[in-house]
Amino acid sequence: MTVSDEDKAIVAEQLGRTPRGMRAVAARCPSGHPAVVQTSPRLPDGTPFPTLYYLTCPRLNSLVSRLESAGVMKEMTDRLATDEQLAQHYLRAHESYLAERDAIEPLGTTVTAGGMPGRVKCLHVHVAHALAAGPGVNPFGDEALALLADEWPSGNCASKVKN
Template sequence: MTVSDEDRAAVAAQLGRAPRGMRAVAARCPSGHPAVVQTSPRLEDGTPFPTLYYLTCSRLNSYVSRLEGAGLMKEMTDRLAADEQLAERYRRAHEVYLAERDAIEPLGTTVTAGGMPDRVKCLHVHVAHSLAAGRGVNPFGDEALDLLAQWWPSGECASKVKN
């Protein structure tokens, strides 16, 4: 896969460093800038990198961090134990994530990212997965995006947000 120099520079500006293992832009902000990148299962030095989808949009990262800080991940994890249908949908999201990663390069492990399939550990991973895969794949990514709908996606997302 090729990534344009413009997209690579935009992601570097968003992250404050050069992106590692970037394969493609998997989703874009409403302003057209990269919001999610797909990364290689292994970094250039051979280190396994199970985070297939990486959230790069500075504005969206800020909003997702607010949800995490409010304790949403614990509430989501608690719901997994009480709701069998939700737990099954989340397990399927894990399987989709694993299959997508292994189609690029198998790592020989069933570890994915974000705590899947037993807990919600990183909401950024789930939001990135939802944006890359589309609605209906990752229930917690979809839910987080629904909670953020009044703030994102709208406006210019390319610069870092300091609020």
């Protein structure tokens, strides 16, 4: 896969560093800038990197961080213990994520990202997965995006948000 030099430069600006293992832009902000990148299962130095989708949009990162600070992840994790249908949907999201990553390069592990499938550890990963895979794949990514619908997508999502 190739990534344009322009996209690489924008992602570097968004992250404040050179992106590592970037394979593709998996989703874009409304302004057309990268919002999610797909990363290689191994970084260029060979280090395993199980996070296939990485959220780069500074505005969306900030909004997701606010949800995390509000305790949304704990509530989501608690629901996994009581809602069997949700737990099954989340397990399917994990399996989908793992299959996509392993199709690129198997890491020999069932560890994916964001706490899947037993808990919600990083909401950023779930939002990135939901944007890359589309609605209906990652239930917690979809929920987080619904919670943020009044605030994102809007504006120039590629500009850095200062807290």
